[in-house]
Amino acid sequence: MTASNEAEQNQVGTADPAAASSEGIPLLPQDETPSGSTELARELRRLRGLVAGSVYEDVHDAVRTVRELADHLEAVGKPVRPKDYGTWGTPEHIGANPAIGQRNPVSPPLEPVVFPDATVRADLELGIEYQGPPGCVHGGIVALLFDEMLGLANAASKSVGMTADLRITYSSPTPLYAPLRFEARQDRVEGRKIWASATLHAGNTLCASAEGLFVEPCGIRDHERSRPIEG
C-alpha cells in the first residue's frame, strides 16, 4: 500500500454512503481510544457544564485538584502538532476538532450519520455551556456546527474544501436541552468551488439554515492529497 493510500484509508469521514441503510451509518469512527482520552474528554465536558451552569460557595479544593491534574497531564502527554499529521482527516487531526473531536472537551460532540444519498445528519442536545440568550444556543455555536456539518457533507460526497463563504439565517431561537437535528448535503461542484447547504430543526421548528461555498485548496487532489495544507 502506498503512503497516500494508507493515509486515505485512515482518514475519517470517508464512510461510503452507498453502504448506508435507511437508518444511516456513522460517518466517523466512534471507537473509545485505548488510552482513555475519549473518556477523559467526556468527563471534562461534564465539568464544563457544571462549572458554567452552577455557582459554588467554595471551590478552592476543586481548583487544587484540577491544577494537579493539569500539571500531571502536561508532564506525561505527548503533544500532537498539526505538522505531525501528514494529512487532513486523520484521527489525530479530527480528534482535536471543536465540533466533532472526541478528544476535545469543547466539542458537543457531533456524531454524524450518513445516508445513501450522502445527506449527513446529526442529532444532539446542547447544554448551558453553549448558551447565548437565556435558554437558547449561542448563534456562534450554531455557525460552528453548521460549518462542520457542511464540511462533513462535502467529505461524504468526496470533494472537500476550505470555507470561503458561510451564510446563516437564524429563523427561530434554538433551545437548550431540546433534541436538535442538523441535516446537511452537498448541492453542486464547479471546478474547485463546492456549494453545500444545511438546516437545523428543534422538533418541527426550523431554527436556522445555512449555505456555504467551499474552495478546494490547490494540492489536495490525488497524489498530493496527503500533503499538509499550509494555512
Ligand SMILES: CCCCCCCC/C=C\CCCCCCCC(=O)SCCNC(=O)CCNC(=O)[C@H](O)C(C)(C)COP(=O)(O)OP(=O)(O)OC[C@H]1O[C@@H](n2cnc3c(N)ncnc32)[C@H](O)[C@@H]1OP(=O)(O)O
Ligand atoms: C480541504 C480538504 C479536507 C480533506 C478532509 C477529508 C476528511 C474530512 C473530515 C472532516 C471534515 C472536516 C470539515 C472541517 C470544516 C471546517 C472548515 C473550516 O473551518 S476552513 C477554515 C476557514 N476558512 C478559511 O480559512 C479559508 C481562508 N481562505 C482561503 O484560504 C482562500 O481564500 C480560499 C482557499 C478559500 C480560496 O483561495 P484560492 O487562492 O485557492 O482561490 P481563489 O482563486 O481566490 O478562488 C477560487 C474561486 O472561488 C471564488 N471565491 C473565493 N472566495 C470566495 C468568497 N468568499 N465568496 C465568493 N467566491 C469566492 C473565487 O472568486 C474563484 O472563483 P472563480 O474560479 O474565479 O469562478
